[in-house]
Amino acid sequence: RKADIECQMLVIGAGPGGYTAAFRAADLGLDTVLVERYASLGGVCLNVGCIPSKALLHAAVVVDEAAHAKDYGISFGAPKIDLDTLRSYKDKVVGQLTRGLAGMAKQRKVRVAEGRARFVSPHEVEVEGKDGTQLIQFEHCIIAAGSQPVKLPGFPWDDSRIMDSTDALMLADVPKKLLVVGGGIIGLEMATVYRALGSEVTVVELLDQLMPGADKDLVKPLADRLKKQGVAIHLKVKAAEVKAEKKGIKVSFEGDKAPEPMLFDRVLVSVGRVPNGAKLEADKAGVGVTERGYIPVDRQMRTNVPHIFAIGDLIGQPMLAHKATHEGKLAAEVAAGEKKEWVARVIPSVAYTDPEIAWVGVTETEAKQKEMKIGIGKFPWAASGRAIGLGRTEGFTKLIFDEDSHRVIGAGIVGPHAGDLIAELALAIEMGCEAADIGHTIHPHPTLSESVGMAAEVYEGTITDLY
Numbered sequence: 001r002k003a004d005i006e007c008q009m010l011v012i013g014a015g016p017g018g019y020t021a022a023f024r025a026a027d028l029g030l031d032t033v034l035v036e037r038y039a040s041l042g043g044v045c046l047n048v049g050c051i052p053s054k055a056l057l058h059a060a061v062v063v064d065e066a067a068h069a070k071d072y073g074i075s076f077g078a079p080k081i082d083l084d085t086l087r088s089y090k091d092k093v094v095g096q097l098t099r100g101l102a103g104m105a106k107q108r109k110v111r112v113a114e115g116r117a118r119f120v121s122p123h124e125v126e127v128e129g130k131d132g133t134q135l136i137q138f139e140h141c142i143i144a145a146g147s148q149p150v151k152l153p154g155f156p157w158d159d160s161r162i163m164d165s166t167d168a169l170m171l172a173d174v175p176k177k178l179l180v181v182g183g184g185i186i187g188l189e190m191a192t193v194y195r196a197l198g199s200e201v202t203v204v205e206l207l208d209q210l211m212p213g214a215d216k217d218l219v220k221p222l223a224d225r226l227k228k229q230g231v232a233i234h235l236k237v238k239a240a241e242v243k244a245e246k247k248g249i250k251v252s253f254e255g256d257k258a259p260e261p262m263l264f265d266r267v268l269v270s271v272g273r274v275p276n277g278a279k280l281e282a283d284k285a286g287v288g289v290t291e292r293g294y295i296p297v298d299r300q301m302r303t304n305v306p307h308i309f310a311i312g313d314l315i316g317q318p319m320l321a322h323k324a325t326h327e328g329k330l331a332a333e334v335a336a337g338e339k340k341e342w343v344a345r346v347i348p349s350v351a352y353t354d355p356e357i358a359w360v361g362v363t364e365t366e367a368k369q370k371e372m373k374i375g376i377g378k379f380p381w382a383a384s385g386r387a388i389g390l391g392r393t394e395g396f397t398k399l400i401f402d403e404d405s406h407r408v409i410g411a412g413i414v415g416p417h418a419g420d421l422i423a424e425l426a427l428a429i430e431m432g433c434e435a436a437d438i439g440h441t442i443h444p445h446p447t448l449s450e451s452v453g454m455a456a457e458v459y460e461g462t463i464t465d466l467y
């Protein structure tokens with residue numbers, strides 16, 4: 001059968017990995033087609049992930065800030081929440097970005113094909129869309145089909161009161177009682193939003209700390225604040241039996257300190273994401289897919305089939321948008337003939353909760369497990385004029401140094417804007433900065449960024465009296 005479309009580069013999936021790859025490939029002169037099963041470009045991140053969640057988290061911070069303002073003599077009264085307007089605000093933010101992407105694709109003459117792609121041979125995919133099936137023939141392909149939420153078995157998923165993150169972002173209503181199953185980044189971000197909107201929130205986490213992956217000390221200020229705000233947090237507890245009843249979702253729990261069975265108006269399941277690698281019939285192209293649905297790649301993002309690349313969530317952890325975009329750019333450049341490979345040392349992680357938690361490079365827990373020789377410089381925000389002015393002294397900045405070279409190898413920050421502050425440390429690690437480089441860099445006063453320089457100075461011993 002003759003192909004309906006021929007191209008030099010085919011990108012499957014228009015998330016942050018896919019659209020970055022497609023735009024870069026087009027900029028490098030490749031005739032590019034971008035296939036996406038949904039009408040809107042942007043993937044999970046723009047449509048049902050990073051962007052809508054941050055728009056709602058902004059609203060949550062405003063609610064809390066307004067409440068806090070009475071401490072300095074300004075009272076606004078209880079918030080009146082118009083859910084329809086909040087939802088349209090979020091949708092407007094998303095729409096602005098996704099329409100922008102469509103414009104950028106057009107500008108570059110990237111052809112967008114709407115539909116679900118599956119491989120039929122090493123150089124062909126079939127795209128099934130609303131206008132029928134199209135056969136696309138390609139020279140190179142970049143698979144960027146992303147991931148989707150884990151659907152825990154045993155939950156009554158056909159009941160709309162059981163939600164995944166996509167459902168929770170729809171903001172159908174503000175449930176009186178919300179259970180969040182899974183205390184990772186996504187679960188805690190949504191707990192932050194719904195708590196601020198007025199839900200009574202319970203979080204259960206199977207492990208012994210919230211946000212597994214981050215150091216325990218970084219998580220504590222967030223856990224303390226959530227508890228103070230009335231969020232019930234149960235660690236080492238499993239949602240065991242979940243039944244949809246007329247009055248609510250009845251959940252019973254397992255674990256040493258498990259709470260009694262409770263009724264909830266809604267349950268958000270946020271226990272991780274699974275890669276979409278197994279749904280593409282990649283075997284027809286000879287591309288290897290692991291049992292769990294990941295597609296293994298080399299340092300150039302090539303799969304075992306040299307003209308087919310894979311990037312983003314479906315090649316492995318961490319499942320983060322900024323990792324996907326870097327991989328997308330690299331894959332496109334390699335496909336266009338550039339001799340490059342993955343060189344990033346670190347990928348920062350951020351929870352946009354309130355306070356934010358951000359970390360990059362080696363964590364203290366990991367360093368201890370591996371018996372690495374490290375030194376730590378920690379600066380408490382209680383000693384930061386800016387943090388005191390903000391009324392947010394619970395934060396701190398922690399830098400981890402290699403004890404022999406004094407090079408920074410890791411960092412963790414908790415407090416407002418931690419996500420912005422961590423970028424400096426990602427750069428410092430990439431550049432192999434030593435403590436003195438960071439300490440001698442003049443940070444503007446009074447900013448939270450000073451805490452980074454100060455933490456390095458604490459490690460160097462050039463400041464000692466913090467209070």
Ligand code: FAD
Nearest residue numbers: 013015017037043044045049050117146312313319320321
């Ligand atoms: P995706 O964004 O998943 O895009 C894949 C695209 O491929 C989708 O549009 C899908 O429809 C399409 N597709 C799949 N199969 C096919 C097929 N067969 N044919 C055609 N199209 C197909 N990350 C951050 O870095 N920061 C954050 O703040 C953040 N917040 C998040 C909040 C939430 C609630 C969630 C769920 C995720 C969040 N993430 C965040 C993670 C981030 O969204 C992902 O890491 C990122 O979207 C991955 O990009 P990707 O290009 O690999 O795939």
